[in-house]
Amino acid sequence: MFEAIPLLPPDPILGLTEAVQRDPRPHKINLSVGVYRDDRGQTPVLRCVKVAEQRLLESEATKLYLPIEGLPTFNRLVPPLLLGDSHPAVTENRCATVQTPGGTGALRVAADFVKRNFPRAQVWHSDPTWPNHPQIFSAAGVSVRAYAYYDATRREVDFARLVDSLQQIPAGDVLLLHPSCHNPTGADPTAEQWRTLADIAAERRLIPLLDFAYQGFGSGLAEDAEAVRQFCRPGMASLICSSFSKNFALYNERVGALTAVVDDPAQVEPVMSQLKAVVRSSYSNPPAHGAQIVATVLSDPSLRQQWYDELRHMRERIQLMRSAFARTMSECQTQRDFSFIQHQRGMFSFSGLTPVQVQQLREQHAIYMVNNGRINVAGMSGATMAPLCQAIAAVL
Ligand code: LMR
Numbered sequence: 001m002f003e004a005i006p007l008l009p010p011d012p013i014l015g016l017t018e019a020v021q022r023d024p025r026p027h028k029i030n031l032s033v034g035v036y037r038d039d040r041g042q043t044p045v046l047r048c049v050k051v052a053e054q055r056l057l058e059s060e061a062t063k064l065y066l067p068i069e070g071l072p073t074f075n076r077l078v079p080p081l082l083l084g085d086s087h088p089a090v091t092e093n094r095c096a097t098v099q100t101p102g103g104t105g106a107l108r109v110a111a112d113f114v115k116r117n118f119p120r121a122q123v124w125h126s127d128p129t130w131p132n133h134p135q136i137f138s139a140a141g142v143s144v145r146a147y148a149y150y151d152a153t154r155r156e157v158d159f160a161r162l163v164d165s166l167q168q169i170p171a172g173d174v175l176l177l178h179p180s181c182h183n184p185t186g187a188d189p190t191a192e193q194w195r196t197l198a199d200i201a202a203e204r205r206l207i208p209l210l211d212f213a214y215q216g217f218g219s220g221l222a223e224d225a226e227a228v229r230q231f232c233r234p235g236m237a238s239l240i241c242s243s244f245s246k247n248f249a250l251y252n253e254r255v256g257a258l259t260a261v262v263d264d265p266a267q268v269e270p271v272m273s274q275l276k277a278v279v280r281s282s283y284s285n286p287p288a289h290g291a292q293i294v295a296t297v298l299s300d301p302s303l304r305q306q307w308y309d310e311l312r313h314m315r316e317r318i319q320l321m322r323s324a325f326a327r328t329m330s331e332c333q334t335q336r337d338f339s340f341i342q343h344q345r346g347m348f349s350f351s352g353l354t355p356v357q358v359q360q361l362r363e364q365h366a367i368y369m370v371n372n373g374r375i376n377v378a379g380m381s382g383a384t385m386a387p388l389c390q391a392i393a394a395v396l
Contacts, residue, residue: 070099103243111140179227181214181346253290
């Protein structure tokens with residue numbers, strides 16, 4: 001009965017992890033999937049997470065289901081982390097948070113919520129964007145469109161075209177944004193540009209949907225949230241999808257959250273009821289362990305401080321790799337200027353390499369990156385920097 005089912009191509013990002021694992025060459029370099037690696041190429045468990053797990057092992061007394069919306073302490077701790085303790089949406093209890101299986105789970109719950117409550121709304125994403133964005137919204141039956149974002153020649157946000165594009169979006173549609181560390185380009189708007197974008201969203205009555213998967217990897221936890229705060233002004237309702245996969249290195253625990261910020265506390269209960277209906281018909285209720293870890297760390301001042309320090313260390317190592325890559329490429333004396341890599345933020349940059357060059361790097365040098373030329377800077381290390389840059393110079 002299944003003989004007519006067609007074979008699909010591998011996932012453009014996670015499919016590469018499988019290809020890297022199959023590659024027997026010992027010198028292989030993986031700059032594909034967005035995971036942090038230390039200078040030895042490892043993705044260790046954070047120390048604050050180990051301590052929290054130790055405590056949970058000793059104190060956990062049951063494996064009963066969590067509520068549909070997830071762990072209550074976790075859900076209380078998420079909005080102040082996203083918006084700041086004194087943000088009016090936090091102090092006025094205008095946030096409805098559900099714990100989700102990772103940031104992808106948050107996006108899918110958001111997509112189903114949009115389909116149920118705004119059935120005619122389209123979702124607009126940046127061109128380019130994370131390849132899973134269009135898939136998630138299409139899978140929920142939501143139409144997907146793209147707005148202009150990136151200037152590939154200047155390797156920065158094309159602000160004039162972005163503004164122009166946003167002004168064409170029909171009122172009531174959903175505007176999907178990456179508030180910091182744009183995936184895949186690494187090019188973010190400035191604080192002033194974010195203000196303008198939020199003005200446009202408010203004027204045009206668009207629903208901001210903020211994919212905030214890399215909080216803390218740009219300039220810092222609070223600094224990276226600046227754009228999020230712009231879209232949570234009085235009178236605006238927005239959806240924030242956040243993730244602890246990256247900033248807590250809890251990749252396989254699948255812990256994230258969807259926070260709906262509403263403009264009147266009376267809307268919290270109906271919105272929460274809709275979110276719960278989506279969750280119940282999708283995965284019933286979320287797994288507990290990852291959320292318990294996050295809640296344990298965030299509730300304990302000394303563990304929380306340890307987390308800040310470990311996150312700062314990850315961020316600073318990525319910045320170091322950005323400078324080292326730009327410097328080493330310039331030493332290779334190619335015609336191509338890679339200094340832009342230093343000014344971009346987060347794990348990713350668009351290298352500007354063509355699909356043919358990406359293929360050559362994979363086949364001839366065992367260097368893996370996404371076909372569109374996206375590199376994960378967090379996959380670089382001091383030891384692999386010279387061979388990496390020499391290989392790139394060889395295919396240019
Ligand atoms: C990425 O963009 O590499 C990460 O967000 C991992 C993923 O699920 O694609």
